[in-house]
Amino acid sequence: MQARERLPAKGERILSLRGVTKRFGAVSALTDIELDIHAGEVVALVGDNGAGKSTLVKVLAGVHQPTAGSIEYMGRPVTLDSPAKALEMGIATVFQDLALCENLDVVANLFLGHELSPWRLDEVQMEVRAWTLLKELAARIPSVREPIASLSGGQRQTVAIARSLLLDPRIIMLDEPTAALGVAQTAEVLNLIERVRDRGLGVIIISHNMEDVRAVADRIVVLRLGRNNGVFTPETSNQDLVAAITGATENSVSRRQGRLAAEAGGTTA
């Protein structure tokens, strides 16, 4: 709820990772990861199981600390040493299991832990802000005074995303936001992601569903065995994407991206 110094302009680089490495003992979960996130951009993070997507998200959420490499946020090098710090800086995460209290209503969930006037809860003000936020997102929640238990999966995802927006973040990370949803609900959440992007936030979305990724992402970053394995556009064919994810074939796209990455790495080093 604290005011950030300024809103980044659309297209401005908010976050950049250079050579981020995370080792758990002998296992190298992430090796030399490079990643840029710009304002008003949806970046999809794809990869097979064990590719390091979740580890990368946890590094950005402040849960894990990288073994090596640097993270720059809003043009300044930072260390994300706790979840609270990441949140405070403006990196919000919506985890796969959403973490909502089913016995509480939508307003209570949105403001959980950040209630207005703790000794005399300002229910009216909280309800107004909840409606305003949900309206901005064009979210279709029938009533904010119903317990979460009565909402559908898509509506719950909406509430979880709205809650992360309440703290006014610059980047929001969504871990498998459509994994448990039906067709209509998936469409609803994808619409919501676009509206979040249009507010000028950087969005990182992890998904196994290539169709969803292609529908909403501006760039697709492929990880494989803890390394960058190319950056693609949504226009890339499914075969090429799958190939990059599984590493089944050495294809032209990954070769070109590899060359570009090598050049970029050469100039920054």
Next chain:
Amino acid sequence: MTTDNDKTTLDRADARVRHDDSLKGAIRDFTDRLRSGDLGMLPVIVGLVLISTVFSALNPVFLAPNNLVNLLFDCATVGVISLGIVCVLMLGEIDLSVGSMSGLASAMIGVLWVNAGVSLPLAIVAALATGAMIGAVYATLYNRLGMPSFVSTLSGLLAILGLQLYILGPTGSINLPFASALVGFGQLWILPAWLSYLLGLLPGAVMVWVGLSVMRQRTAAGLSAQPLGRLVLKAAALTVGLEGAIYYLHLGRGVPVMFGLFVLLAVILNYGLTRTQWGRSMFAVGGNREAARRSGINVRRIYLSAFMLCSTLAALGGILSAARLASSSQQAGTGDVNLNAIAAAVIGGTSLFGGRGSAWSAVLGIIVIQAISNGLTLLNLSSSLRYMITGGVLAIAVIVDSLARQSRVSHGRG
């Protein structure tokens, strides 16, 4: 039926939700809630009607004003313990040692005040502090060592009972001076008639006042507000009910001061649970501990507050029961005190599974429990039968809670 406003309020924009402010709508909402397992106060009302019909048929003294006054005296002692139980049940935990804790507190009053000559206020503070400390021990065992409260408080039950017997020593029973203020408070003091009638007006007045100010705020903020008619009707029904009950009690001795203290504590706890961040956190931790933790709630501190509050209120209940019986004895806090306190909270509508409940559940539940026990005593039934019947009632209450919970889950009401 309400006509369509030309300006829809912020919270009424979705056409899928039924909004009906008429009386018929209120009744339909109520039946919908019942069907989905949101029983609210209904089990209590059904229980009370059933109990008073059966017992007054068997013994007309049951509904006599003075018997009800005695009933309220008894309610206050175990009811205060039950308030604490509401707090731990809210988190999905339990405290099985509240009976022993109340016994220890009662013994401390006898030993410190009567035997050792410590001043009464100091003895009371010492007993309450002991309660708070024991609660803190349970919370620490839970938070740091992951010891389930079921086990820690079960061992506490025995350990504290031992401590109670130890400090009482071989005599086993200490009589409290009958002329003292404490015993007067526990057995004699009655609110003056004018004061109790005045206090009876208060809830309705507060309801209207708060309701009006909320209505004003909501309208100003562009939200829908509940219709004035329903608010006034509710407040009027509450006031008439309360004043009628007070009038009936004043046909006998009147409203006990001790019961007033109990209701005051319930009002405070109710405010804490529903209107503060602490209360919201209690519901959140009881509903989904992990979600609460990730929202930045200090879950350990919530557990600490609940266990400490429970043990402290149990100690206070013990002091009140010492006052009620004018003695501290080895029997204090044993027998059915534990189960009555837990059963009262559950019968009143606090869920054993966490995340649901209210302070009022302790008040209403204890009236049901004490009515049963009082009625059985009037019938001159032995304690063996009393225990069996009270045990059966608790079992029924838990079954109702369980079924209601399953129904809520299937109807999507958490």
